[in-house]
Amino acid sequence: MDDCITPALRALSIEAVTKRGIVLWSLPSSDAFVFHSVFTRDGQARPLDADRTIPLDEVGPGHEQAIRDWVAAGCHDTFALPACPALGTTRPVYLRRLPGHWPIRGTAELDAGPRLDFWEGGFRRLLIDRLTEAVRSGKPMTLGLVTIRSFAFVRDGAGHAVAQAVMSDLRERLIVEFGGDIDIGPFHSDVLAFVTGAADCESHPEETIRQHLANALGAPFEIDCMSYRLSANAGIAQFPEDCASVEDLLRAAEIALDRAKHSVPDAVVRCRRTWLEEAKGSLLLAVDIYSGMAENDFEPFIQPIVDLATGEPVAGEVLIRWHHPVEGVLLPDRFIPIAERHGLITDLTLNLLRQLARGIREHGLPPHRLSVNLSATDLTPGSMRRILNDMDNEGALPPELLTFEITETAIATEPEVARTLLAEVRARGTKIAIDDFGMGYSSFSSLAVMPLDYLKIDRCFVDGVDRYDERRRLVSAICAMSAAFGLTTVAEGVETTAVAETLRAIGTTGAQGYLYAKPMPIDRYYAWLNDRRRSA
Numbered sequence: 001m002d003d004c005i006t007p008a009l010r011a012l013s014i015e016a017v018t019k020r021g022i023v024l025w026s027l028p029s030s031d032a033f034v035f036h037s038v039f040t041r042d043g044q045a046r047p048l049d050a051d052r053t054i055p056l057d058e059v060g061p062g063h064e065q066a067i068r069d070w071v072a073a074g075c076h077d078t079f080a081l082p083a084c085p086a087l088g089t090t091r092p093v094y095l096r097r098l099p100g101h102w103p104i105r106g107t108a109e110l111d112a113g114p115r116l117d118f119w120e121g122g123f124r125r126l127l128i129d130r131l132t133e134a135v136r137s138g139k140p141m142t143l144g145l146v147t148i149r150s151f152a153f154v155r156d157g158a159g160h161a162v163a164q165a166v167m168s169d170l171r172e173r174l175i176v177e178f179g180g181d182i183d184i185g186p187f188h189s190d191v192l193a194f195v196t197g198a199a200d201c202e203s204h205p206e207e208t209i210r211q212h213l214a215n216a217l218g219a220p221f222e223i224d225c226m227s228y229r230l231s232a233n234a235g236i237a238q239f240p241e242d243c244a245s246v247e248d249l250l251r252a253a254e255i256a257l258d259r260a261k262h263s264v265p266d267a268v269v270r271c272r273r274t275w276l277e278e279a280k281g282s283l284l285l286a287v288d289i290y291s292g293m294a295e296n297d298f299e300p301f302i303q304p305i306v307d308l309a310t311g312e313p314v315a316g317e318v319l320i321r322w323h324h325p326v327e328g329v330l331l332p333d334r335f336i337p338i339a340e341r342h343g344l345i346t347d348l349t350l351n352l353l354r355q356l357a358r359g360i361r362e363h364g365l366p367p368h369r370l371s372v373n374l375s376a377t378d379l380t381p382g383s384m385r386r387i388l389n390d391m392d393n394e395g396a397l398p399p400e401l402l403t404f405e406i407t408e409t410a411i412a413t414e415p416e417v418a419r420t421l422l423a424e425v426r427a428r429g430t431k432i433a434i435d436d437f438g439m440g441y442s443s444f445s446s447l448a449v450m451p452l453d454y455l456k457i458d459r460c461f462v463d464g465v466d467r468y469d470e471r472r473r474l475v476s477a478i479c480a481m482s483a484a485f486g487l488t489t490v491a492e493g494v495e496t497t498a499v500a501e502t503l504r505a506i507g508t509t510g511a512q513g514y515l516y517a518k519p520m521p522i523d524r525y526y527a528w529l530n531d532r533r534r535s536a
């Protein structure tokens with residue numbers, strides 16, 4: 001996807017995330033902005049306005065001085081540019097200098113500056129130079145990032161000097177392991193970066209590197225009369241196979257390192273081609289979540305929950321849908337994890353509750369409770385305070401109209417905090433249900449002490465409950481246990497009458513699933529309720 005950007009152009013780039021995608025600009029002189037291309041959602045780089053040059057004084061009042069100041073200060077890593085019609089941005093954007101490129105001042109000027117010590121950032125520049133050179137000459141290579149798993153443990157217990165000595169030792173061991181074919185040095189305080197030729201490990205570089213790493217860590221690190229046995233992880237990316245530019249290689253290796261850290265000790269992960277695109281895609285979605293909330297693009301759908309004994313609807317579950325301006329309707333699985341990762345989930349919960357209140361004002365009060373899904377983050381003191389405060393506002397939903405569905409995992413992290421918060425929620429008249437019961441870290445002790453009303457039995461146990469004896473026994477046991485704690489149960493994902501009949505015989509209280517209805521917009525949900533009432 002770098003194809004339509006020449007290396008020279010790329011070397012001048014500044015990127016910014018905007019509503020249209022990730023835009024590349026450059027500032028070839030301190031007098032003009034050039035608009036180059038935009039990485040659109042389909043991952044393609046497209047020229048934008050044919051490299052339109054915009055003189056700085058046309059960018060807008062106030063902007064010109066801001067940009068000149070930024071340039072004069074040597075272009076810090078990021079720079080917030082206010083919304084600017086000439087550049088096609090309707091909101092402030094953050095410009096980001098691509099690491100390793102100093103287009104404005106020129107390298108000569110930089111080299112004249114103070115030389116940084118190797119362990120204090122100097123190596124990063126050497127690394128970038130080495131990578132840039134290899135990319136320019138088209139020479140295959142592997143970029144790797146290595147971290148010690150218990151680095152923080154050593155640093156906190158023995159101090160920075162010892163931790164740095166460990167990194168320094170590891171560096172020397174790896175130079176030996178690689179037989180000298182390696183440039184290696186500090187990248188972050190706990191990460192070493194290396195560049196090595198790709199020739200001898202082309203097909204499975206991760207296996208070769210894993211072996212070198214295991215050898216290097218085979219002996220303990222002896223520092224200040226202490227002996228440390230340590231393990232490490234590495235993330236790698238290959239040029240030209242995995243990525244075509246310095247910036248992409250660095251990002252790819254970081255992504256791979258992050259995955260490796262969440263894997264087993266000594267794991268080495270190589271970046272897959274799709275990961276960079278995915279990372280870019282989720283960043284764009286995260287940015288879009290903000291504007292989506294402002295533009296009311298999130299809509300609450302409702303799916304009925306019926307009483308298994310009578311077949312009557314007794315509640316509804318609110319399931320969020322996103323009318324994305326480009327991608328169409330998105331389901332929560334696509335964006336809830338992203339909203340969680342970017343700290344946007346409580347904003348989204350508040351937005352959903354407000355949309356729901358608005359829908360209900362428009363269409364009238366529902367005949368029964370509606371349950372709203374909360375994320376683990378919503379169940380922390382700060383977030384729950386925001387949610388409860390919002391519910392005190394004029395026009396908010398009455399708390400006794402709601403149930404909150406939370407997962408076992410959300411409770412398990414800090415059970416005591418969760419218990420206090422749930423008790424407060426419940427005292428206001430809102431009910432509490434455990435969602436996806438049986439799929440998280442189930443703690444039976446929490447069932448006894450948490451203020452709860454019902455459990456929702458996960459779809460994977462419900463599906464086939466009429467055909468598989470072990471599922472039937474499992475669901476029976478969950479229902480019996482719930483009853484013992486005074487809780488009722490709702491089965492999720494009921495698709496056939498045979499399943500519903502089995503559940504009824506077992507003693508499950510309620511059911512939800514396509515057998516009754518799919519999630520629907522509020523007006524259709526009310527119409528569905530009316531139709532049933534009329535035909536009854």
Ligand code: G
Nearest residue numbers: 318319320331332333336352373374375519
């Ligand atoms: O409809 P379905 O694809 O709608 O929902 C998938 C998952 O997304 C479910 O597990 C549900 O709990 C979750 N989910 C749906 N809506 C919301 C919401 O508003 N907030 C949170 N946190 N999760 C939701």
Ligand code: G
Nearest residue numbers: 373435436492493494495512513514515519
């Ligand atoms: O929050 P929770 O995981 O309970 O969300 C319910 C999820 O299950 C939503 O994604 C909803 O669209 C989906 N769903 C609801 N009923 C059925 C069903 O009968 N079958 C299947 N496969 N999915 C269902």
Ligand code: MN
Nearest residue numbers: 317373405435
């Ligand atoms: Mn749910």
